[in-house]
Amino acid sequence: MTGRAASGGPQPLRNFVGGEFVGGKQTFAKASPVTGEVLFEVAEADGATVDAAVDAARAALRGPWGRMDERERAAVLRRVADELERRFDDLVVAEVADTGKAISQARTLDIPRGAANFRAFAEIVASTPNESFTTATAGGGRALNYSVRKPVGVVAIIVPWNLPLLLLTWKVAPALACGNAVVVKPSEETPSSATLLAEVFAAAGVPDGVFNLVHGFGPDSAGEFLTRHPGVDAITFTGESATGTAIMRAAADGVKAVSFELGGKNAGLVFADADLDAAVAGSVRSSFTNGGQVCLCTERIYVQRPVFEEFTERLAARAADLAFGWPSDEATVNMPLISAAHRAKVLGHYDLARAEGATVLTGGGVPSFGDARDGGAYVQPTVLTGLPATARTNREEIFGPVCHVAPFDDEEEAYALANDSEYGLAATVWTRDVGRAHRAGLRLDAGIVWVNTWFLRDLRTPFGGVKASGIGREGGRHSLDFYSELTNVCVELS
Ligand SMILES: NC(=O)c1ccc[n+]([C@@H]2O[C@H](COP(=O)([O-])OP(=O)(O)OC[C@H]3O[C@@H](n4cnc5c(N)ncnc54)[C@H](O)[C@@H]3O)[C@@H](O)[C@H]2O)c1
Numbered sequence: 001m002t003g004r005a006a007s008g009g010p011q012p013l014r015n016f017v018g019g020e021f022v023g024g025k026q027t028f029a030k031a032s033p034v035t036g037e038v039l040f041e042v043a044e045a046d047g048a049t050v051d052a053a054v055d056a057a058r059a060a061l062r063g064p065w066g067r068m069d070e071r072e073r074a075a076v077l078r079r080v081a082d083e084l085e086r087r088f089d090d091l092v093v094a095e096v097a098d099t100g101k102a103i104s105q106a107r108t109l110d111i112p113r114g115a116a117n118f119r120a121f122a123e124i125v126a127s128t129p130n131e132s133f134t135t136a137t138a139g140g141g142r143a144l145n146y147s148v149r150k151p152v153g154v155v156a157i158i159v160p161w162n163l164p165l166l167l168l169t170w171k172v173a174p175a176l177a178c179g180n181a182v183v184v185k186p187s188e189e190t191p192s193s194a195t196l197l198a199e200v201f202a203a204a205g206v207p208d209g210v211f212n213l214v215h216g217f218g219p220d221s222a223g224e225f226l227t228r229h230p231g232v233d234a235i236t237f238t239g240e241s242a243t244g245t246a247i248m249r250a251a252a253d254g255v256k257a258v259s260f261e262l263g264g265k266n267a268g269l270v271f272a273d274a275d276l277d278a279a280v281a282g283s284v285r286s287s288f289t290n291g292g293q294v295c296l297c298t299e300r301i302y303v304q305r306p307v308f309e310e311f312t313e314r315l316a317a318r319a320a321d322l323a324f325g326w327p328s329d330e331a332t333v334n335m336p337l338i339s340a341a342h343r344a345k346v347l348g349h350y351d352l353a354r355a356e357g358a359t360v361l362t363g364g365g366v367p368s369f370g371d372a373r374d375g376g377a378y379v380q381p382t383v384l385t386g387l388p389a390t391a392r393t394n395r396e397e398i399f400g401p402v403c404h405v406a407p408f409d410d411e412e413e414a415y416a417l418a419n420d421s422e423y424g425l426a427a428t429v430w431t432r433d434v435g436r437a438h439r440a441g442l443r444l445d446a447g448i449v450w451v452n453t454w455f456l457r458d459l460r461t462p463f464g465g466v467k468a469s470g471i472g473r474e475g476g477r478h479s480l481d482f483y484s485e486l487t488n489v490c491v492e493l494s
């Protein structure tokens, strides 16, 4: 768990403002999720540092960056991707140290997606057309309407700790593609890859002030200073729904645009006609990837009654078998939770499930290693059953390696159960019936419906949630719409 410290170590991680690394009066400690030991100190940005970062971003918009066209910015993004790939191993080490995630995952998912985000938005911004209409005038002539994209201005980017580089670059890349300057605040739990990204920007020759980084917490710290800042034009945020509410309040004062990717309580539906091997393997991924700490993870699985018993037994057996190991071992699958505080929350949910009357099919506790990992934030992957849809276990986002499995009888009941949630981010459906596959897309109240797969991403597609899971969509041209202002130009031709 991190906490504020009176003074920093010799070299705390620093903020990045106007092309310079800058410290701060106060530092906080970052602890290893694997062992609990303090890894390093981080300089917390105070109000003056956040002011300087916003000013530097504004100044960058008035400089050479503000005069570049889309193709020139796309070229800059490709240079950033190249440099990021050159720093690949450093980024893997940083991400693994901060989160405790398995090195194989960091190498195949987190860091490659960092580079892919820059390459994708370099393409998207250079190839997305704008609208144009010809319009009849009262005098019998014609007018030509066309729209042009302009940057919004200074964009604040606030992201969580679960997929730090992936989620940060998913927003930085389109923001810069559209010509904005950014001030980013990574989670206090994962400051390292964002700091390396600042080095990447400097090495790629991105003009000073285009990318600024402030470290710190949310309330009464860098997060709140940034979201309340009058010099910020738009806020894009990924994190908890309750934090989204706080940020929306802060954004109301300046009528700042917001884009929110928030929490989930995602359902998986397994129909009796599904390829059961694929459904089991897919559900293991969808419930336990990244220690269940992905907003898209499945925490509620509904299984059609004829295959309920077989599916549930196989899922629980596979969950119990997921390899614990040091993050640096190639075979490791499980990872610790991000912090002791988050572990206490997840273990509280395990206790709550038991108190609500759940049957624990596997897990439900803490693994024992007999080494330094006993000081870390590990919990066992857990499969629960036996609770009604009304149980808190089935309603509240846990954000750990846990799912509850319950039976259903027919398709209507499956949709009703899946949709019975305050959240609506992602749903996953396992079926061989092609009609049902498409119906599910229409019937499920979720921003993303995966059929016979999970977390398969095409960066051109709309990504976001309904209900408490978010506001707006990012991805492809949807990102361009958030990160730019459209001006319609109307020219009377005769
Ligand atoms: N929908 C998505 O795409 C998506 C993706 C990843 C994570 N999430 C969600 O994120 C949550 C887990 O991440 P977390 O615990 O880091 O979330 P969080 O909301 O606690 O923190 C996210 C970020 O917001 C900052 N923050 C907190 N309070 C703030 C405030 N009042 N003002 C400004 N900034 C503030 C934090 O410092 C951090 O950088 C889960 O709910 C998960 O579902 C959603």
Ligand SMILES: O=C/C=C/C=C(\O)C(=O)O
Residues within 6 Å of the ligand: 162, 163, 167, 170, 293, 294, 295, 296, 457, 463
């Ligand atoms: O934890 C949430 C994961 C979000 C994933 C993305 O935003 C993405 O794949 O672009």
